[in-house]
Amino acid sequence: QGAVMESASNEEMLPPALPLATLIGRELRGGGSERPLVRYGHSGFAKRGEDYFLVKPDCLRIPGDPSSAFSVFAVFDGHNGVSAAVFSKEHLLDDVMSAVPQGISREDWLQVLPRALVAGFVKTDIDFQRKGEMSGTTATLVVIDGFTVTVASVGDSRCILDTQGGVVSLLTVDHRLEENVEERERVTASGGEVSRLNLCGGQQVGPLRCWPGGLCLSRSIGDTDVGEFIVPIPHVKQVKLSNAGGRLIIASDGIWDAVSSEIAAQACRGLPAELAAKLVVKQALKTTGLKDDTTCVVVDIIPSDHCSTPPPSSPKQNQSKLRSLLFGRRSHSSVGKLGNKKKSASFGFVEELFEEGSASLEERTSGCIH
Numbered sequence: 001q002g003a004v005m006e007s008a009s010n011e012e013m014l015p016p017a018l019p020l021a022t023l024i025g026r027e028l029r030g031g032g033s034e035r036p037l038v039r040y041g042h043s044g045f046a047k048r049g050e051d052y053f054l055v056k057p058d059c060l061r062i063p064g065d066p067s068s069a070f071s072v073f074a075v076f077d078g079h080n081g082v083s084a085a086v087f088s089k090e091h092l093l094d095d096v097m098s099a100v101p102q103g104i105s106r107e108d109w110l111q112v113l114p115r116a117l118v119a120g121f122v123k124t125d126i127d128f129q130r131k132g133e134m135s136g137t138t139a140t141l142v143v144i145d146g147f148t149v150t151v152a153s154v155g156d157s158r159c160i161l162d163t164q165g166g167v168v169s170l171l172t173v174d175h176r177l178e179e180n181v182e183e184r185e186r187v188t189a190s191g192g193e194v195s196r197l198n199l200c201g202g203q204q205v206g207p208l209r210c211w212p213g214g215l216c217l218s219r220s221i222g223d224t225d226v227g228e229f230i231v232p233i234p235h236v237k238q239v240k241l242s243n244a245g246g247r248l249i250i251a252s253d254g255i256w257d258a259v260s261s262e263i264a265a266q267a268c269r270g271l272p273a274e275l276a277a278k279l280v281v282k283q284a285l286k287t288t289g290l291k292d293d294t295t296c297v298v299v300d301i302i303p304s305d306h307c308s309t310p311p312p313s314s315p316k317q318n319q320s321k322l323r324s325l326l327f328g329r330r331s332h333s334s335v336g337k338l339g340n341k342k343k344s345a346s347f348g349f350v351e352e353l354f355e356e357g358s359a360s361l362e363e364r365t366s367g368c369i370h
Contacts, residue, residue: 034304035146036245038071041274043281044252044295050078051252051293052085054141056093061100061109068106070145073297075157077252079215081135084222087128088139092221095127096120096141110148114236114354117141117152118364125221125232136215136223139234140172140250144301147241148353149248152234154219156253161239162265163246163349170261171248173235173357175219177208183218184208186359192229219359231359238354245301246349247273249280254294258284273298 038057054074061068072093078085099119100112121139138155151159153172161169177184177194184194193211196204207216213226221232249264259267259280267283268276277298284294358364 035069037300037302037304038144039273039300039302040073040298041272041277042295042297043274043277044293045281045285045290047254047290047293049293050082050085050137051254051295052076052078052082052089053250053295053297054089054093055297059093061097062103070143071299072141072143073248073250073299074139074141075250075252075295075297076140077138077155077157077254077293077295079136080223081133083131083133084128084135084220085137087131088124088137088221091127092120092124092139092141095123098123106145110145110150110238110353113143113150114152114238114356115365117143117150117236118233118361121152121154121221121232121234122361128222129224132224133222134225136217136220136226136230138217138252139221141234142248142250142299144248144299147243147245147301148238149241149301150236150238150354152236154221154232154234155217156256157251158253158256158261159248159250160261160265161241161246161248161350162269163241164244165349167349168262168265169239169350171237171239174256175217175235177210177216177218180218183359187218187229190229192227231361233359233361233364235357236354237352240351240353241301242349242351243303244349245303247276248299248301249276249296250299251280251296252293254292255280255284255296257292258288258294268298273300 040055040057042053042055044051053076054072056072059070059072061070076085076088096116099116100109138157140151140153140157140159142159143150151171153159154175156174156176158174159171161171174180175183187194187210194208195211196208197206197214198204209216210218210226210229213223215223215226215230217230219231219233223230255264263283264280268279271279277296280296280298281294356364
């Protein structure tokens with residue numbers, strides 16, 4: 001509660017907002033044009049075998065042009081079978097990139113990316129549903145270009161950011177009906193029913209679900225059988241790290257049901273990414289055992305003139321630094337339309353460039369990008 005109050009009070013003292021072009025220009029002029037190193041590791045254990053992940057560290061927007069390089073990492077947690085997770089792993093990135101105009105500058109690419117992510121998620125969902133299969137999947141897709149990180153997600157496969165200042169930030173929103181009041185209100189306002197499973201005699205058990213279908217999530221790719229209330233429109237957040245870089249932890253709910261964001265970050269600080277991923281999974285299994293598929297991808301964004309391993313923190317430092325910020329603790333779906341993109345804000349080691357969580361496709365695709 002103290003961290004929430006502190007972040008709310010600090011919001012009034014933020015420096016003037018800076019547009020994305022200014023941030024990139026300042027990086028170039030200040031000698032920060034060197035792209036950071038991206039190091040990654042992954043680990044996991046299968047219970048049902050429905051988790052999948054994607055690692056593509058060496059993508060190019062423009063073939064043959066190394067200045068257009070970017071990296072992509074993703075986690076897909078399937079349910080009711082693996083077909084939606086496999087299909088998303090194979091097609092989602094291509095569908096996103098097909099919505100990006102060719103030949104645009106880096107600034108324009110980063111500016112259109114949030115909308116392209118929405119278009120890509122929707123296209124993947126439509127194409128999968130045409131196959132007539134019933135499975136579904138979460139999807140958390142992370143795009144890294146220099147120090148700019150853009151995350152799109154549906155479901156509850158979370159992505160967190162741990163900076164060298166010890167601040168743990170959540171870059172996704174969990175679309176669980178049990179915990180997300182706004183999503184419950186959206187579903188019921190649209191005519192859906194949200195309730196627990198009814199046993200004989202009227203006893204209600206388990207988490208809140210959306211009916212028809214009985215899905216615990218309010219957003220996913222696939223799930224052809226659950227009706228129109230479960231949508232594939234992702235929450236999207238774009239941030240720019242300082243030149244100190246940071247660490248991303250992307251994982252399925254088999255991790256997050258066992259350990260908090262802060263504990264996951266603390267468990268692997270100061271370790272290389274591959275070992276870090278293994279330790280996060282080990283911590284989750286130690287806490288709850290293997291109750292679900294557990295998948296973890298750790299990505300380090302490291303200044304090119306630094307060593308490849310983040311510096312360790314002492315236990316005393318960890319205790320004082322660990323706090324979770326939601327970039328001002330604003331509403332899940334009320335933040336940053338594309339038209340307000342230039343209203344970026346500074347939060348310690350991170351510049352927030354964009355956030356939008358609306359489930360309305362019309363809101364997410366209307367208007368022009370300036």
